[in-house]
Amino acid sequence: MFNRRTTLSKFLIEQLKGSPDSNALAALLVDVAAAIKAISAVAAKGALDGNTGSLDTQNVQGETQKPLDLLTNEIILRHCDWGGLVAGMASEEMEQPFDIPGEYSRGRYLLLFDPLDGSANIDLNVAVGTIFSVLVHDRDDAPVEADYLQPGNRQVAAGYAIYGPSTILVLSVGQGSHGFTLDKEIGNFILTHPNLRVPDETDQFAINTSNERFWEPPMQRYVEECKAGKTGPRGRDFNMRWIASMVADVHRILIRGGVFSYPRDNKAPNKGGRLRLLYEANPMAMLIEQAGGLASTGRNRILDKQPEQLHQRVPVILGSKCEVERIERYHREFDDGTDQPFVSPLFNERSLFRPEARA
Template identity: 80%
Template sequence: MLHGRTTLSKFLIEQLKDSADRQALAALLVDVAAAIKAISAVAAKGALAGQQGTLDTVNVQGEAQKPLDVLTNEIILRHCDWGGLVAGMASEEMDEPFEIPSEYARGKLLLLFDPLDGSANVDLNSAIGTIFSVLEHPHETAPALPDFLQPGKKQLAAGYAIYGPSTILVLSVGQGTHGFTLDREIGNFILTHPDMRVPVETSEFAINASNERFWEPPMQRYVEECKAGKTGPRGRDFNMRWIAAMVGEVHRILIRGGVFMYPRDNKDPSKAGRLRLMYEANPMAMLIEQAGGAASTGRARMLDQQPEELHQRIGVVLGSRAEVERIESYHQNFDAGTDKPFISPLFNERSLFRPEARA
């Protein structure tokens, strides 16, 4: 496979030529890529397209919708509903699964997607993207909600697009993780990042530190150890990053390593996490694992989780395997009552912040 000369279509033909079902998957991914090209063109226009600001509507999560949220959702539906490839679709922006119009043939695949990840960044001209997951429809009849509720290990394909200085599509069909850059002059995605690999170890982590007071003790321990740097038990300095868009965080990890954490916390006890399992955590977990990394809830492998709801939330830890395994061990030790809380040497001997010092 020649680096820089292989188009997405050629790549998919080579990877998915074994059977008619695999060829249908390839055709669906081409349709998804066409939708991503259309979204890229709209997103690149920014305020010129009138897509900034916030609407008066909210999605099923209770989050205010951006004009681009609604438009990108419609773009994907319209590119993928007509070809006889999908049995149904589900999206962050729709309460219930989308039914294929009766005038179109129904296929054997299920498409789930977040049409605009990081939409809060739209007005800032910062990182945004699209995340998608493909499952097999297990029955001949029209899909019902339970048909979508499959663990991530059953995904046939997963991917994301990131809309930045260039538009990059990263995907996996179970044979590694590969990146394609959109060549706007010819209108094709070209293979530019074959067989992406996540370094086993890292000195970089990403987390929203403003939520620290709500984290569980194992997560507080891990981050405090990283922040302590050379003076702490890790014995080396770490850098902290936060883009506020999962596509940006995962793309950085695939390019240069790291660990991304959006753990469950007690800020809202009714929610088991912030990110959605079906169309955010699962597809990203597949991509990371296919690139040699690891993805976890903090306590167990992400792709083994059995979904209970379409819009289910979950805690997410993914990236370089050594760091993910360390975080899992901290949670296991905490649950077993055998962990030792980390105390920063900066405040160990004397500090105005120690309780005995304030007494």
């Protein structure tokens, strides 16, 4: 029996009604969705297509590439370069932006993407994903690198796909965050998670505690308080989750709540953070804020940060409002010297947070 369901195309027509150049933006997002369908099919085959393992190449960040990193990057480029909708594209896997071939016309949008987030997990059959962001290119000339360096508050659309037991696309065009599940029988994305909301309160946090010794004291303070549970200053127990795939960790927060942290640390201080501002932090921050959460570097709103480089990295703390605000307060107190000593039951009277410990 046929059921009337909201497809991605119908959703975009309704959401973008009356917006400038709405048809072009909707068409671009449909092209991105088509690329995601192709990536979903490729990822589902795993080792059957010989796409597991690692290559002898590295991306611009010096990370070892997987075969699927390159394949998924090419899939997105080829789905979006020909339609006259984008002026240019930039990817985590490419050192320089991609110029639209001369035989194709240029549009007014810039597409930025991480083609396969969490690709280190692909050999383990753990959920991976694709993250994307859309900006407006307001010049007639071909874009140069500086045109991509726009703060996240200028995004006109952002989203991610997660490739798990089902393929889910989460999207925002500035009117909330909404989830679509790929119906493989008809080849279409169907609205299944309308108006996602991140609860203000949570008892779950996601962080890689193996880096704890490298964190700044405010982050150490927060995590130690959470781990102390009912016997600590928070007075309640917390659960820790860490999948090591940003898409998977953020998806859990959008569905169940929580706070995700990849904070600044001194393990690689010259990088300024671990996650890419343009390809990961900005689109995820838009989705979280559109769902009622907050997204911060620990000191500033991510979406207000002015990018300085195409592959710039930043600290990322996002999710439930009350927990992000608490982490921001701990950073402020540490920076101005008013933070209170924290005594962990794990360390008796020792504390990393006493003023004299910073010297």
